[in-house]
Amino acid sequence: MSAIERINAMRRRLLLGPIGIGIATVIRPLQTAAQSPSGSKFPIGVIGSGRIGGTIGGLWVKAGHPVLFSSRHPDELKDLVARLGPLAQAGTVAEAIKFGDVIFIAVPYAALPEIGRDYGAALKGKIVLDANNAVQSRDGDIAQEAERDGVAMTSQKYLAGTRLVRAFNTLGYSIFAKEANRPEPRMAVPIAGDDAEAVKVAQGLVRDAGFEPVVVGKLVDAARFQRGAPGYGQQVTAAELRKTLSLAP
Numbered sequence: 246m247s248a249i250e251r252i253n254a255m256r257r258r259l260l261l262g263p264i265g266i267g268i269a270t271v272i273r274p275l276q277t278a279a280q281s282p283s284g285s286k287f288p289i290g291v292i293g294s295g296r297i298g299g300t301i302g303g304l305w306v307k308a309g310h311p312v313l314f315s316s317r318h319p320d321e322l323k324d325l326v327a328r329l330g331p332l333a334q335a336g337t338v339a340e341a342i343k344f345g346d347v348i349f350i351a352v353p354y355a356a357l358p359e360i361g362r363d364y365g366a367a368l369k370g371k372i373v374l375d376a377n378n379a380v381q382s383r384d385g386d387i388a389q390e391a392e393r394d395g396v397a398m399t400s401q402k403y404l405a406g407t408r409l410v411r412a413f414n415t416l417g418y419s420i421f422a423k424e425a426n427r428p429e430p431r432m433a434v435p436i437a438g439d440d441a442e443a444v445k446v447a448q449g450l451v452r453d454a455g456f457e458p459v460v461v462g463k464l465v466d467a468a469r470f471q472r473g474a475p476g477y478g479q480q481v482t483a484a485e486l487r488k489t490l491s492l493a494p
Contacts, residue, residue, distance in 0.1 A: 286310045289450075290345025292338055292360065293352035296418035297376055299325055301349060301454055304425050306332045308453040315341035342367045347374065347446060350404075351413070354379040354396075355387055361403040369406035372443040374450065376413040378472050397437060397467035410438035410447040411467040412458075415477050424480070426455030433459045433486040435476050437467035457483040461490060 286309045291302040294314035302312045306329045314322050315338045322335035342348060342364055352360065354377045361368075377400060379391035391399040397411045413421070413434060424432040434456040438444045444460060451458035461469055461476065469490055470476030476490050487494060 287346045288313070288344050290341030290343075290348045291315060292341055292348060292350045293356075294322055294325065294335075295351065297413065297421070298349065298351040300418040300422050301351070301376070301413050303329055303333075304421075304454040305450065306330065308455075310453065313341045313344040338364060339367065342371070345371070347372045347450065348407075349374045349376065349413075351376040353377075353383055354391065355384040357400060357403045358387070361405065365405065368404060371407055372440075372446050373404060373407040373409050374412045374447055375400045375404070375409055376411075378414050380472070391471075395465060395468040396471045397464040401464060408438070408440040408443040409464060410436055410440070410443050411464065411470075412436040412447050412451060413454075415470050416480060420480055421454075421456075424456070430482040430484065431455065431457040433457050433479070433481055433483040435459045435461045435467075435470040435479075435486060435490075437461045437464055437470075439464050459483050459486050459490075459492070461492065 288311045289302065289305055291298045291312060291314045294302065294316050299314065302314055306312050309332070311332045313334050313336050314325060315336055316322055317338070319335040319337060326333040326335045336344070338360070348368065348371050350360070350373060357377060375397070377396070379388040379396055379399070381388040387399070397409070400411070401409050415435060434451045436444065436447050436451065436458050437460070438447065448458040448460065461467065468474060476486065479486055479489060481489070484494065
């Protein structure tokens with residue numbers, strides 16, 4: 246059962262109960278909740294809990310989302326989850342995938358084929374936010390494939406069956422940590438994806454993390470903000486990013 250189905254099922258049960266009238270106004274479907282920092286929260290599994298995964302996942306915890314940070318060595322995440330409080334927990338990759346209605350992946354790009362091979366069945370149908378960048382010196386031959394075919398399309402190849410959205414790949418963790426929830430206008434985060442509902446969920450999560458989402462287009466359009474592209478490394482407002490990428494205001 247998807248997150249939306251679970252929340253709507255809960256809504257139906259509550260509306261049929263004696264207190265249904267009182268709570269009907271605060272139960273929202275996932276699409277609405279994910280678009281607003283004040284909406285209902287849902288579980289997120291993080292694969293790759295290093296600098297980007299730990300930073301963005303931590304921002305979601307602070308916004309009220311339960312987050313399971315994963316690692317091959319979950320014990321190494323004790324300090325992270327202790328610092329973030331009761332909404333944060335640590336576990337294995339398999340546990341993060343099972344836990345999350347949304348999965349956030351931030352790993353060295355060369356690890357992506359292994360993740361797809363080992364966890365592809367469990368990831369199928371999940372909304373996956375992909376923050377991975379392919380770097381030749383670190384990732385080897387797969388970086389050439391990502392450069393040739395586009396990093397988003399390469400990610401979709403190795404994470405086949407997921408509802409993939411590119412997000413949070415354009416800047417370093419220290420900038421995200423510093424600029425989150427700054428006074429308006431907030432810093433822009435470009436996103437792109439083929440699944441309309443997944444893109445809406447990603448927009449909400451970008452806002453919950455303290456930024457302003459800019460939808461660049463379909464997955465193929467994510468090439469416009471991959472490494473070396475005009476939208477990469479832009480520490481700017483949404484209006485400025487749209488101007489740089491010639492997007493409609």
